[in-house]
Amino acid sequence: MRENKLKSIWQNGGGTVNGWLHIPSTWSAEVMASQGWDSLTIDMQHGLMGLETAIQMLQAISTTDVTPMVRVNWNEPGQIMRVLDAGAYGVICPMVDTREQCEAFVGACRYHPDGYRSLGPTRAMVYAGDDYAVNANKTVLALAMIETKTAMDNLEAIASVPGLDGFYIGPGDLSLSLFGKGVMDSETPEFLAAIDQILDAARRNNLIVGMHVASTDYGLKMIQRGLQFVSILSDTAFLRGAAKAAVTAMKTGVGQASGQRSAY
Amino acid sequence: MRENKLKSIWQNGGGTVNGWLHIPSTWSAEVMASQGWDSLTIDMQHGLMGLETAIQMLQAISTTDVTPMVRVNWNEPGQIMRVLDAGAYGVICPMVDTREQCEAFVGACRYHPDGYRSLGPTRAMVYAGDDYAVNANKTVLALAMIETKTAMDNLEAIASVPGLDGFYIGPGDLSLSLFGKGVMDSETPEFLAAIDQILDAARRNNLIVGMHVASTDYGLKMIQRGLQFVSILSDTAFLRGAAKAAVTAMKTGVGQASGQRSAY
Amino acid sequence: MRENKLKSIWQNGGGTVNGWLHIPSTWSAEVMASQGWDSLTIDMQHGLMGLETAIQMLQAISTTDVTPMVRVNWNEPGQIMRVLDAGAYGVICPMVDTREQCEAFVGACRYHPDGYRSLGPTRAMVYAGDDYAVNANKTVLALAMIETKTAMDNLEAIASVPGLDGFYIGPGDLSLSLFGKGVMDSETPEFLAAIDQILDAARRNNLIVGMHVASTDYGLKMIQRGLQFVSILSDTAFLRGAAKAAVTAMKTGVGQASGQRSAY
């Protein structure tokens, strides 16, 4: 079975950089896949794609060796199993607040006897190899999002669910739930303490921790703080930011070199 | 009929900034439409969308008052008429090399007696108003691409075709055809002389001139040189550039603030 | 944040007319959006569209200032949140039978502390403005469908759920459940008594009431009876009715003027 490169990197102590896909297009997915990310996550929660386009985007990512992941929109087994069958090598599940929810989530990612995933890895076998079914349980990542006060209260119970690979911090929802305002890249002591609490629970249970960030400098700080991976903004945010900068430069008369002046 | 804002700005001596769409997605189109461009052009030549998606992207642009345009993939009347019927307020036609080709192109954009466009502005009437058919000939832009040595040789003949609104310079193909290498943002005297030759022919025939550029500083120079509008890179180039910068920052450990740290 | 026009009209005592979309097409959605409806509802329960097309239809509606709503196919938080993130200004949830179900539904529509909606209003921010997240809870409509005997039995409990904006009556299912036969536009005393019971519960709890109708005369009666809005048939029913009439006219030799004889 094709290895999960993320697991290999993490086991060697490295950190990984994850891209985030909101645009429902195989073309933007392929372009993103060519920029050097370790992994790409198709966001079926806050992104704009339906399932069928998500599957086609998994194909587009497979034109490279970038590890493909999906964030599902809710803790629903049918949906989780479909993206796994389509070849996702990791699933990020939002709003995992209790041990029971985490067990339901992880179970949906694992074949018997580790879980209750239904057998039928149609595209996954093409992507990963004929031995997919027997090796998937130990290859595919199950990452639970910690993004509410309830989850913080249940952190140890969630962390100890067998088969869980890691936590993924949703900083917007988490800060909204804990402190009443959804903020990205927060550096308040309270927020950083929450991060550390998550890191501690993770370490005790042999889990990795990832997080969404809105800038590379914050992302680097989080890697230094002990997280194993960060996701940087999204395709939409990149497009919006660069386009806005170009328009502003033209409208204010302060141009910028693009560094793309050379020949085709 | 809804006015063509580009024509108004140009008539007042202003220059306009045009965005360029390669991603086949209504979402990326809507995001681009919200960044302050004067116009957006759906590139059906080197972009990745088919006709039906292009039409849906015209709808997405219409959520704003950005002027929608389309570059067709070839000088084909059936295709030109379809994007006009779908509400494009301007058509950019590649590879217009002779007066006859220009007449065929402009004729496809104009109803009788100015041309041979077929009556049936299905979506255009929804977008522009019930009087579309009687006012379209003087509202919709027809822009011929000058991008070969042959076109340069026939510049005056092309420029004088009645109903033509302007030239659009394809710098890659033009430099390839004239000087043997496709280059963007060239500042060689020979290339700039070609630009000036096009500007001269345009002024004599009351045409505007646009051009594709790969950086805002070059774009500003071109506006100063006398062009009425420039297109800056493309959605794909913005996405690629910003994503690559983020990955590089993370991989080299030199982070950047994103300026997007605030609350939702 | 862009205001919710429906709320403004209702607060001023007015009634609104809602169109209903079953055809999975951005074109039919844009055509409907241009006919003067106060709001349009994309029906993801009995309509034919998947999620991705529904999102594109929300974009098509946004070419006008018609208020966009979605009926979800079931009381599922993942689905409810996705259509809100895509810019729906109201969600109609079918088969809300108990207070618990209503709390789950309303909670999915509201950010902390009013509910458990996850933060990430990707398209909603483009549609509504940058302050979407802080104002969405009081702007977005949550409408619970009353369409079973169980719901009638729990009417007061459902009505008193904090954050609920109104009831939406499903007359087909309600008459089937109450009286054994699914009927539209019923004027039996029993059915009208049920309507009045719903109206009473709504008034006591400061809720508005909407309903699906199959004719404009019945719709007008319902507005007079005290409902705040009605939905008239659907795009499919309009298409079917008008096409059938045209075919019948031709086949029977009894033509009708279309009133569309004028020039383009």
Added chain:
Amino acid sequence: MRENKLKSIWQNGGGTVNGWLHIPSTWSAEVMASQGWDSLTIDMQHGLMGLETAIQMLQAISTTDVTPMVRVNWNEPGQIMRVLDAGAYGVICPMVDTREQCEAFVGACRYHPDGYRSLGPTRAMVYAGDDYAVNANKTVLALAMIETKTAMDNLEAIASVPGLDGFYIGPGDLSLSLFGKGVMDSETPEFLAAIDQILDAARRNNLIVGMHVASTDYGLKMIQRGLQFVSILSDTAFLRGAAKAAVTAMKTGVGQASGQRSAY
């Protein structure tokens, strides 16, 4: 090979009623196909669908025995052949102005030795039967649009092209070209004289004549005048008209019964 019902009806002296599809949706196509039309034409010229959706709409029409036709957007052999391969039983070609253009059009519809259509009726064989290739030339309809003064001048030459089955009058373009204004359902003596001139040329050359109309009473007059078939408005026009009527009824307080009050 499945017979072409239109040919049979016409040979028996009957007239046929044709529906017109602008909405790019298999659902609206299937709904239209269930209303009793003799034939349905997918309009790839002024409609909103791309080729792939057009093919799927041909499938949707094939759920009934309505005869499927396509209007192509231009006299292009590649496009004409594709819709025939997809199972269209008739092609309407716009803007046929000369005998040469008509020969090119008809040739694209016919296999050797009657034309130059390429062999490969992929879906047509599924729809029509295994003997499609040997019988298609005499089954599939080729209808040339007469819609310009040039075409009127060349009427006899166009009419006498071997293999042509009929004329299709585009009244908007024809009146625009002849009289300077695009009008539907015109009853001016000049316009009616042009119709009669087309009918005469058709009769002399054993062709049928069809036409687009905007009302059933005008359509009936045209059948009485000698035309073999008429197309009534379009799916979009039906949807728009019925929706507008419903909104107006509600807004003015003058309701209408829908006649659809009965049970599901």
Added chain:
Amino acid sequence: MRENKLKSIWQNGGGTVNGWLHIPSTWSAEVMASQGWDSLTIDMQHGLMGLETAIQMLQAISTTDVTPMVRVNWNEPGQIMRVLDAGAYGVICPMVDTREQCEAFVGACRYHPDGYRSLGPTRAMVYAGDDYAVNANKTVLALAMIETKTAMDNLEAIASVPGLDGFYIGPGDLSLSLFGKGVMDSETPEFLAAIDQILDAARRNNLIVGMHVASTDYGLKMIQRGLQFVSILSDTAFLRGAAKAAVTAMKTGVGQASGQRSAY
């Protein structure tokens, strides 16, 4: 209402052959529908299609009289009702492990008073007829998948749920759950004993039994064993197998006649 041919065949003691669709395409669906299957099942669990494509595939199947069915990806009422509204004449539900789950599933397939399906059979009425709503409960098939040890333990309780039409055996998951390895076409005594146990429970409760098989000889054995229908592989497996055989023949130099050498 259009009859359910499968029920008729089974009532007469016959067995049926079911095709299985994984490819998200109306074209492959139509091709499959033309090969003589009694029924075709669109697999929304392990297949690659989203809901909207599944609906279009139901249309493609409706170009023939093959009975259309859908396997949903999970026991979710919203999803089950949508495919029924779209015209599926049978629903196969995975992972039905308990009586409660079976009741929830069957209830979603049945209108009041037999269940809680919401009224609104939009496409089903076009496919089946205007009396769909009153006859659907006794026409549409509800088939519960037996594919876990838990289900085997609860077999009698599941079988006795009123309104259930039959069992569908998922041999891969069942053998994985019972014997630790997912195997198709198993002929071990233990597996065959499980089949017989399911057949017994079915007979006692007047249910039919279907199963997925990977070869026609095994399929025939299962029909002989007492099953009412079998599904043979899938469109993907057929494509893969035939393509691989052709490549192998060419690469090894051992060609095969295709039996398709005759004229078009």
Added chain:
Amino acid sequence: MRENKLKSIWQNGGGTVNGWLHIPSTWSAEVMASQGWDSLTIDMQHGLMGLETAIQMLQAISTTDVTPMVRVNWNEPGQIMRVLDAGAYGVICPMVDTREQCEAFVGACRYHPDGYRSLGPTRAMVYAGDDYAVNANKTVLALAMIETKTAMDNLEAIASVPGLDGFYIGPGDLSLSLFGKGVMDSETPEFLAAIDQILDAARRNNLIVGMHVASTDYGLKMIQRGLQFVSILSDTAFLRGAAKAAVTAMKTGVGQASGQRSAY
């Protein structure tokens, strides 16, 4: 630039096996790409896909190292350039009957000074590398179809067009044009003589020759006869053939082992 493996194999005297795609699906394309073909050709002439799906299928093929090609539906420069920009490594052009047509075709495949292809290899650069533009002329295949008597008469003139890489024989059209009946896998002396005539012209002009065949044994004969590559049937034909065989086996009671009985 990524090499064109076909050219390498042919230069070493090898023959290649080409698969043929008619199904408009990225999934069937990816499945086909995993079966060992040297190349796959997306057939935009007799296949069912539009341009946008064809581009997505090129992405799906790029998950493997199979060489991607496209058959365009006609000798149209706009269309030819689009599939090349999308990353096709070869274009097969139908109905090339004269030297002028061949020059137009080859010119559309080549950048200045070898042709008039427009610069903008949007996806091709992602697929092939940043040096695509300078190396494409010598990497991308231009294959002209010989399928009419006219083409046979002009064979030498067509063959000598600079930049042409080879002939592709369309046996159905060619036999129809030469002998009045479209036949696949013909072994009549007259047909084989035509093949040899094409082979001779090819050898004299350093061209390769390919052909469509309907069986592997005929394909092997053609390779032995001197052709460099053959295309075997199509995805649709494989699907149809295997499905029909399975249904027949079940209906006749003569089962076949599938050879796929092993574990997942």
